[in-house]
Amino acid sequence: MKIKFIIITSILFIGTSFISIEKTGSPVIKIEWVKNLEGDFSFKEKWSYPEFIYKNSFGQLSCDGSCPNEINHMKDARGKIYKDSLKSFYKIIDTTHIFHSLKSKNRMYEYSGTQFIEFNKLKSGVIRGESFNNVSTHSYLVIELKNESCAAWVDFNSIRDLGKHIFPLKTGTIKIDKTLFKKGIVKAIFDFQFKNTLKPKEKLFWKGKIYSKIKQAI
DSSP, X not given: OOOOOTGGXXXXXXXXXXXXXXXXXXXXXXXXXXXXXXXXXXXXXXXXXXXXXXXXXXXXXXXXXXXXXGGGGGBOTTSOBOGGGHHHHHHHSOOOOEEOOEEEEEEOSSOXXXXXXXXXXXTTSOEEEEEOOBTTBOEEEEEEEETTEEEEEEEEEOSSSSOEEEEEEEEEEEEEEHHHXXXXXXXXXXXXXXXXXXXXXXXXXXXXXXXXXXXXXX
C-alpha cells in the first residue's frame, strides 16, 4: 500500500449541506466571476513529493518519518536502500510529483504552510475545496462554491491543548475565472478574514491564489 500525504487522507464531509457554516453566523459572499483572471499563477508548474519523501545522501528517493514498517529491512544502517530492494521499495512508497495548487499567506494557529488544495464536486452540486494539512500544519481552509455564492471557514484541530475550533468567515472577496471553471478548473484569487472564536482580539486572515482541478467526490 503506497504512502500518501497524511493530509490527503483528511475526511471529506460528503454529507454536509452547502453553507452549513451558516449555523455559526458566517456570511455567504458573492463570487466575482472574471472572464480571464489575470495574475501570476506560475506556482502551478511547481511540484513536491508526498510528505516524508526525500532524496537521501546516496541520491535515492527514500522515506523518513511516518513510513510503512515494510521498508525498514530494505535499508542498511546508513539509510541506503539495497539495490535488490529498490523495485519493491518503490512499489510501497509513493514518489508521485504533486503539482502545487495553492499559493497563499495567512495568520492561523499551528500553521507551517501548505501548497495544496483539492476541490471535489459533491452529489449536492456543491464544489468543496479543502487545503491539505501536514505534520506541522493543523489549520486548513474550507471553501464551498455553488451558483453565485461562496462560503468559507477554517478548521483548526490543535495537537496541543487548544482543542478543536471552527473559524467562520467574517468578510472577504473571491474572484474566479469563469471560462476555466466551466472546464472543471478553479482559478481564483481570494482574500478572507475570519472570526477568531479562540482569541477574539487576535485577527485571522487567509489570502492567496488557487489553481486546482475539480474532482468528483467518492
